[in-house]
Amino acid sequence: xxxxxxxxxxxxxxxxxxSVKKRIQDYKEFTIALKESEIxxxxxxxxxxxxxxCHSGCPLGxxxxxxxxxxxxxEWQKASLILHSTNNFPEFTGRLCxxxxxxxxxxxxxxxxVSIENIEKNIVEKxxxxxxxxxTLPKIRxxxxxxxxxxxxxxxxxxxxxxxxxxxxTVFERDDEVGGLLRYGIPxxxxxxxxxxxxxxxxxxxxxxxxxxxxxxxxxDIKNLSYFDAILLCGGATKRRNIPVKGIESKGVHQAMDxxxxxxxxxxxxxxxxxxxxxxxxxxxxxxxxxxxxxCVGTSNRQGAKSVTNFEIMPKPPLHRSPNTPxxxxxxxxKTSTSHEExxxxxxxxxxxxxxxxxxxxxxxxxxxxxxxxxxxxxxxxLVEKPNTEKIWPCDLALLALxxxxxxxxxxxxxxxxxxxxxxxKANNFQTNIPHIFTAGDMRRGQSxxxxxxxxxxxxxxSIDKYLxxxxxLLTKGDGDLPKV
Numbered sequence: 483x484x485x486x487x488x489x490x491x492x493x494x495x496x497x498x499x500x501s502v503k504k505r506i507q508d509y510k511e512f513t514i515a516l517k518e519s520e521i522x523x524x525x526x527x528x529x530x531x532x533x534x535x536c537h538s539g540c541p542l543g544x545x546x547x548x549x550x551x552x553x554x555x556x557e558w559q560k561a562s563l564i565l566h567s568t569n570n571f572p573e574f575t576g577r578l579c580x581x582x583x584x585x586x587x588x589x590x591x592x593x594x595x596v597s598i599e600n601i602e603k604n605i606v607e608k609x610x611x612x613x614x615x616x617x618t619l620p621k622i623r624x625x626x627x628x629x630x631x632x633x634x635x636x637x638x639x640x641x642x643x644x645x646x647x648x649x650x651x652t653v654f655e656r657d658d659e660v661g662g663l664l665r666y667g668i669p670x671x672x673x674x675x676x677x678x679x680x681x682x683x684x685x686x687x688x689x690x691x692x693x694x695x696x697x698x699x700x701x702x703d704i705k706n707l708s709y710f711d712a713i714l715l716c717g718g719a720t721k722r723r724n725i726p727v728k729g730i731e732s733k734g735v736h737q738a739m740d741x742x743x744x745x746x747x748x749x750x751x752x753x754x755x756x757x758x759x760x761x762x763x764x765x766x767x768x769x770x771x772x773x774x775x776x777x778c779v780g781t782s783n784r785q786g787a788k789s790v791t792n793f794e795i796m797p798k799p800p801l802h803r804s805p806n807t808p809x810x811x812x813x814x815x816x817k818t819s820t821s822h823e824e825x826x827x828x829x830x831x832x833x834x835x836x837x838x839x840x841x842x843x844x845x846x847x848x849x850x851x852x853x854x855x856x857x858x859x860x861x862x863x864x865l866v867e868k869p870n871t872e873k874i875w876p877c878d879l880a881l882l883a884l885x886x887x888x889x890x891x892x893x894x895x896x897x898x899x900x901x902x903x904x905x906x907x908k909a910n911n912f913q914t915n916i917p918h919i920f921t922a923g924d925m926r927r928g929q930s931x932x933x934x935x936x937x938x939x940x941x942x943x944x945s946i947d948k949y950l951x952x953x954x955x956l957l958t959k960g961d962g963d964l965p966k967v
Contacts, residue, residue, distance in 0.1 A: 485554060488526035494594035495520055502824050506784050509670040509749050511577075512820075521604050524597045525553035531588040535810040536598060539586025541937040542568045542575075546583055546598055553601055562609035565602060570639045570936055573610070573677050574664060576603025579933045580817075586810035610680065617687035620648040626950045629654065629707055631698050631893065632716035634662025635932050636923025638681075639939030640714055640946075641690050647947045647955040651690045652710070656697035658752075662718060664932075666743040669777050671784070675750070704896045712918050712946050715893055715907060716939065719924035723884035725769070729837030734845030738774050738883035745781050761787040765876045767848055768792045769834055770883030773819075778881045780821030791827045791875065795853065795865070798830040833867065837880060848875045889925040904928060912942040913949070920946055 485492075498514045499505065505512035516524070528550035536546040545564050552561035565572050576599055587595035609615050626649045630637045633655040641651045659665055661678045686692065696702045707713050722737050724730065736759050744754045761782035768778045771794030782790045804814040822828065836849040852871035855863045888905040900915045902908040906928050907921040914921055922942035923935045940956075947954040 485526035489529040489589050492523050492527050494597055495524060496597060497600055499820060506824055509784060511671060511674050521601060522554050522556060525550040525601055527596050529589050535586040535588055536583040539810055540583040541934045544568050549605060550601060558608050559614050561605045562614055565605050570642050571635060571681060572602045572606040574635060575933050576606060577673055582812055585812055591809055615684060617684050619688055620646055622648050624648040626711045628712045628946060629710040630714045630716060632662060632718060633660040634664060634716060634718055634923060634935060636935040636939035637716035639936045640922060640943045642685055643940055643943035643956055644946060645688055645690050649950060653690060653692050654696045654698050655694045658695055660692050666746050667739060669742060669781055670746055670749050671780060699892045699896045712950055714942055714946060715921040715925055716923045717889055717893060717925050719886040719889050719929045721887045721890055723887050725834060727834060727836055729839055732837045732839045732845045733843050734878055735837055735880045738778050738881045741881050742777055742781060761785040761879055763788050764878035765789045766879045767875060767877045768881045768883055775883035776819040776821045778883055779826045780824060783824045790825055793832040794830045795833055845877060845880060848877045848880060850875060886929045912945040
């Protein structure tokens with residue numbers, strides 16, 4: 483497996499990036515791929531460990547050592563088959579996943595882990611460029627019909643799996659194009675939308691029907707779903723969190739997703755809803771230190787912001803893995819994204835107290851206070867303000883990147899689907915309280931990762947296949963037995 487001693491002789495090498503000055507001039511992806519010879523060397527670093535914890539670190543259970551070894555040997559097509567046997571869309575995870583597999587890599591105990599995510603991306607890109615990824619049509623059709631509501635990664639993965647099992651699948655998407663948050667929630671500089679389009683074309687050729695601009699329960703009568711033998715709800719967790727402070731309704735305070743969605747539509751010269759949200763020549767403050775906040779930072783810099791500041795209410799994570807999150811767990815560790823590198827004043831343990839406006843209601847500043855977290859054993863941590871730490875920050879545009887509180891309930895209300903204690907759609911083995919209705923992805927588990935969404939979609943497809951056929955082709959045959967990717 484790999485090169486004997488490769489993990490000792492070969493250092494980890496990451497992709498490089500186009501310079502900050504150049505890349506913020508447009509919204510294109512800006513990574514510079516390694517040479518094929520270097521990628522093969524990176525595959526050689528996989529150390530043939532006795533127990534490959536990368537399997538358990540990855541929610542999809544990707545066969546990481548297998549495709550690493552094949553890349554090292556130059557057998558790229560076989561590597562693609564192995565990769566696609568567990569992951570429907572490695573072109574998404576290879577760009578956007580935070581790579582829990584790498585955090586669980588055994589080599590990470592003594593050195594830099596294997597660059598699994600980058601190897602994954604290069605495998606799928608080589609597969610596309612060589613024409614190895616072709617539509618795989620089912621040998622027979624069962625005559626059963628399935629409606630998938632939502633075309634994010636969970637819905638797309640489930641649709642492809644169910645189609646492979648021979649069912650007739652229709653995917654409903656309320657936006658004008660397929661992809662869910664991949665389409666409008668992820669900036670183009672992280673995922674160019676042609677990457678989504680080329681995969682959707684494959685799915686369409688396989689026989690999956692896509693219906694866009696269809697908001698089930700709003701402009702599409704919920705009763706029409708009764709014509710389907712099974713329904714899978716994959717609408718995501720799209721209810722946005724807010725902060726109940728004075729001035730929240732000011733002109734210049736916007737939800738991050740509105741900002742990001744607008745910009746992606748503008749890239750493609752599409753009409754936008756409402757007034758344009760622009761960071762040009764403005765002092766921008768992004769409230770929220772996660773990936774969405776980082777995306778707002780990168781977008782603001784590309785729009786020509788005067789300054790970009792980022793607030794996070796939690797403490798600054800350590801530079802290295804915390805003892806509280808030892809290997810192979812997901813580490814508590816500072817993450818500096820490429821957007822942060824493009825220009826951002828980052829601040830931790832800051833709480834926003836007020837949005838200050840002028841007489842016309844236009845945002846002019848933010849009032850904040852420094853905080854700390856009091857931890858009492860056995861109780862929830864308490865947020866405590868530090869006295870005499872209030873500060874006024876000039877601000878023309880505030881972006882709320884505070885995450886999501888759960889799924890919208892339009893569908894659950896109209897269909898009678900029960901919710902759990904977290905307001906997610908309740909399910910047992912992905913099946914709701916209504917036997918023919920299933921749910922998966924963020925709608926079921928809450929806000930999570932793309933890799934988890936794909937896993938949820940695949941697992942939900944097995945449950946639906948069992949419900950429709952009393953057994954599951956997806957379990958007895960599996961993707962590995964399919965002749966094409």
